Amino acid sequence: MAASYEDRVLRVLAYIHDHPGGDLSLDTLADVAAMSRFHWHRVFRAITGETCAQATRRIRLHRAACWLVQSDRPVAQIATDIGYPNLKSFARAFSEAYGSSPVAFRKVGRILPAHPNFKTGEYPMHPVTTRTEPSRRVVALSHKGAYAEIGRSFEAFSALCESRKLWPQVGPIIGLYLDSPEDVPEDELRSFAGAQFCGTDTPEGMEDLSIPGGKTAVLTYKGPYSGIHAAYQALFGNWLPDSGEEPADQPCYEIYLNDPRETAPEDLLTEICLPLR
Numbered sequence: 001m002a003a004s005y006e007d008r009v010l011r012v013l014a015y016i017h018d019h020p021g022g023d024l025s026l027d028t029l030a031d032v033a034a035m036s037r038f039h040w041h042r043v044f045r046a047i048t049g050e051t052c053a054q055a056t057r058r059i060r061l062h063r064a065a066c067w068l069v070q071s072d073r074p075v076a077q078i079a080t081d082i083g084y085p086n087l088k089s090f091a092r093a094f095s096e097a098y099g100s101s102p103v104a105f106r107k108v109g110r111i112l113p114a115h116p117n118f119k120t121g122e123y124p125m126h127p128v129t130t131r132t133e134p135s136r137r138v139v140a141l142s143h144k145g146a147y148a149e150i151g152r153s154f155e156a157f158s159a160l161c162e163s164r165k166l167w168p169q170v171g172p173i174i175g176l177y178l179d180s181p182e183d184v185p186e187d188e189l190r191s192f193a194g195a196q197f198c199g200t201d202t203p204e205g206m207e208d209l210s211i212p213g214g215k216t217a218v219l220t221y222k223g224p225y226s227g228i229h230a231a232y233q234a235l236f237g238n239w240l241p242d243s244g245e246e247p248a249d250q251p252c253y254e255i256y257l258n259d260p261r262e263t264a265p266e267d268l269l270t271e272i273c274l275p276l277r
Contacts, residue, residue, distance in 0.1 A: 008033040009047045009159045016056055017152040020063050021083045024056045047163045048155075050261055058261065059151065061097045064090070065226040065265070066148045068102055069109035075102045098224065098265050109227050126231055128219045128239045133273065135213035138174055139206045140194020146186045148226070150175060153193035157206075161195075166203060171196030175254040176209065181229075211253060217245065217274040224265035228254070231272055240274075248275040 015032045016024055029052050030037035033044075044052050060082040067078050079090035079102075094102050141160075143153040154173070161167055178190040192209060202208040217239065221231040232252075240247070257269035 006163045010156050013155045020060050021081045068106040069226045133216040136196045136211040138209040139197040140192035143191045169199035173256040178251045215276040219272040221270045246277040248277050250275040
């Protein structure tokens with residue numbers, strides 16, 4: 001696929017992420033891509049595996065799920081901010097995608113510390129195992145800003161792999177997170193969206209990274225990505241203090257075991273990996 005088509009798809013994906021409450025009709029996205037609407041939808045689907053409408057709906061509802069759990073924004077405001085004309089239509093779409101109403105999802109998902117003195121041991125439990133992980137070569141796109149918004153970089157990475165036919169050389173999808181959200185301002189957080197790679201040459205525009213192997217604590221989280229932050233709290237607040245283990249001087253990374261485009265949010269599986277000494 002010509003690079004110009006890659007650029008168009010990446011531009012449109014970025015536009016959807018930047019304007020979740022705006023006009024994301026096929027005509028508008030075709031204009032962003034600078035391509036005829038009669039052919040644009042076929043190009044987009046060929047490269048991403050989704051129609052424009054499917055991608056827009058999924059990205060909008062993921063943004064809503066994150067806001068429901070990680071902010072106090074009113075549900076009606078969230079509906080407006082992701083482009084739904086009224087609360088009823090938003091609630092229906094959200095329930096279809098996430099299996100519960102926005103209000104119920106917020107109540108179940110709001111498992112974050114209520115204040116800085118939130119006690120250790122009160123976080124939800126998730127299975128944690130200790131295993132020896134192999135070293136991994138990863139190719140990825142860099143992301144700067146809120147971890148909850150790294151999806152835009154994964155969308156771009158997936159589109160590049162599809163257009164360049166890289167999937168036979170790609171292994172598990174991996175997110176690498178360099179900073180602690182508790183210590184670093186949100187807009188300065190550094191992360192990478194990519195995958196294990198067995199090819200020879202680093203794909204153009206991607207970065208070549210190495211994750212050392214060794215002893216690793218692995219928490220398996222099941223559920224929508226909007227709840228991953230609370231799973232980290234469980235790993236560091238519940239498991240680590242009682243484990244007798246010491247974290248290595250290496251960043252955490254996540255391994256995504258299934259595809260959010262083909263898997264219901266409640267069935268998504270993520271391994272949160274904490275390197276140990």
